[in-house]
Amino acid sequence: MEFEASRAKAVDKLNYFVENNLSEYSKLRNFDFGPNNRSNISCLSPYITHGVINELEVINKSLKKFSFVKNEKFIQEVLWRTYWKGWLELRPNVWSDYLKELNNLRNEFKGNQNYLNAIEGKTELECFNQWVNELKENNYLHNHTRMWFASIWIFTLGLPWQLGAELFLQHLYDGDAASNTLGWRWVAGIQTQGKHYLASEWNIKKFTNNRFQNIKLNENALPKVSEKSYPLIKREFINPQNIEDENLLIFENNISFEITDFKENKFEKIYIVSNKNENRSIKLSEKLVKFKSLLMEDQKQRLKDKSIDCEVIDISEIKNIENYYSLYPTVGENLDYLNSNNLKMNFLYRDLDQLAWQYCNKGFFNFKIYIPKIISKFN
Numbered sequence: 093m094e095f096e097a098s099r100a101k102a103v104d105k106l107n108y109f110v111e112n113n114l115s116e117y118s119k120l121r122n123f124d125f126g127p128n129n130r131s132n133i134s135c136l137s138p139y140i141t142h143g144v145i146n147e148l149e150v151i152n153k154s155l156k157k158f159s160f161v162k163n164e165k166f167i168q169e170v171l172w173r174t175y176w177k178g179w180l181e182l183r184p185n186v187w188s189d190y191l192k193e194l195n196n197l198r199n200e201f202k203g204n205q206n207y208l209n210a211i212e213g214k215t216e217l218e219c220f221n222q223w224v225n226e227l228k229e230n231n232y233l234h235n236h237t238r239m240w241f242a243s244i245w246i247f248t249l250g251l252p253w254q255l256g257a258e259l260f261l262q263h264l265y266d267g268d269a270a271s272n273t274l275g276w277r278w279v280a281g282i283q284t285q286g287k288h289y290l291a292s293e294w295n296i297k298k299f300t301n302n303r304f305q306n307i308k309l310n311e312n313a314l315p316k317v318s319e320k321s322y323p324l325i326k327r328e329f330i331n332p333q334n335i336e337d338e339n340l341l342i343f344e345n346n347i348s349f350e351i352t353d354f355k356e357n358k359f360e361k362i363y364i365v366s367n368k369n370e371n372r373s374i375k376l377s378e379k380l381v382k383f384k385s386l387l388m389e390d391q392k393q394r395l396k397d398k399s400i401d402c403e404v405i406d407i408s409e410i411k412n413i414e415n416y417y418s419l420y421p422t423v424g425e426n427l428d429y430l431n432s433n434n435l436k437m438n439f440l441y442r443d444l445d446q447l448a449w450q451y452c453n454k455g456f457f458n459f460k461i462y463i464p465k466i467i468s469k470f471n
């Protein structure tokens with residue numbers, strides 16, 4: 093499987109999926125038929141994560157093909173991402189605590205053979221080893237497999253979830269602070285306290301079409317416990333009233349200016365901000381760094397084709413730029429850099445996030461109630 097780093101390819105993938113495979117999505121989405129057969133899911137996450145295409149574009153296209161009722165499951169999945177983002181925005185300490193815990197655990201597990209076997213795909217579990225290789229080779233794993241992987245990591249191999257989440261962020265093309273951290277916390281049983289996800293042999297066999305045999309798992313483990321609780325931090329995501337002709341910074345989560353809510357505004361120049369590994373707490377694999385850089389080059393070319401002045405810069409160069417707005421980078425490595433370097437800026441928030449994030453104060457079941465309202469606002 094291949095993820096080509098261009099908006100044109102992303103749009104092709106979206107169109108193809110909607111035309112040919114969306115109709116069976118809710119029936120088949122849980123099957124992982126292997127990396128050479130991914131037609132039952134969209135594989136759009138590497139593009140959505142980078143804002144190459146966005147949630148509304150995907151949802152609108154699906155609604156042109158089928159009714160809301162027929163599409164409900166797909167739309168819910170697309171908006172899970174928006175929900176996780178909003179949930180983390182209201183509790184940003186979950187991310188900063190995660191990074192602190194990770195730092196301590198890295199030292200503790202540096203020479204741990206169990207850990208080294210896991211990250212090298214040399215455990216006694218054939219399926220797990222294959223998934224480690226798949227993660228590194230394809231930079232993608234099916235959602236169900238991510239759940240099994242995380243569950244095996246935590247409950248069968250007995251490793252800390254924080255280190256597994258790091259491995260994912262190092263390699264996944266769709267690696268995202270919110271979906272990943274909260275996905276791992278959810279499997280461990282600390283996101284919804286006391287409710288964990290336990291992978292089982294029959295479930296893996298069934299949903300991989302019996303591709304794996306003899307899967308010896310700990311199927312009786314108890315959920316992990318965390319003493320930390322994260323009360324909601326009330327935040328408002330308000331845009332400036334008049335957006336003047338200034339410069340604009342875009343980060344790696346919004347690499348398609350043409351589809352943003354600010355596409356009609358005039359900006360003097362657009363700076364596409366890249367962030368090197370030396371500034372990141374979690375060091376990305378070479379392939380992932382390349383993928384991001386190609387997406388940025390593709391964006392630059394598209395803007396140039398429209399005669400919009402633009403440049404790719406390193407995040408450390410922001411301090412040399414004056415008079416700018418920036419599309420909000422969301423909780424994660426880029427925002428951490430801005431905060432730790434005391435770079436105060438005027439953020440521009442997406443309309444979708446402004447609306448949806450106010451419903452992220454409770455669980456997803458509560459958020460789901462607002463989905464029709466969210467959709468109707470943008471249709």
Ligand SMILES: Cc1cc2nc3c(=O)[nH]c(=O)nc-3n(C[C@H](O)[C@H](O)[C@H](O)COP(=O)(O)OP(=O)(O)OC[C@H]3O[C@@H](n4cnc5c(N)ncnc54)[C@H](O)[C@@H]3O)c2cc1C
Binds near residue numbers: 136137
């Ligand atoms: C432990 C764990 C870690 C994860 N880490 C990430 C991550 O770093 N980045 C990431 O984008 N997703 C993450 N996910 C969510 C999910 O696995 C991927 O979004 C999905 O597999 C992407 O494949 P797809 O595009 O074919 O999804 P589809 O099934 O086609 O869904 C369409 C879109 O909906 C969104 N989506 C679907 N399922 C979820 C979900 N459970 N949570 C959030 N969004 C979802 C994605 O944007 C996806 O592209 C994680 C899940 C788990 C269990």
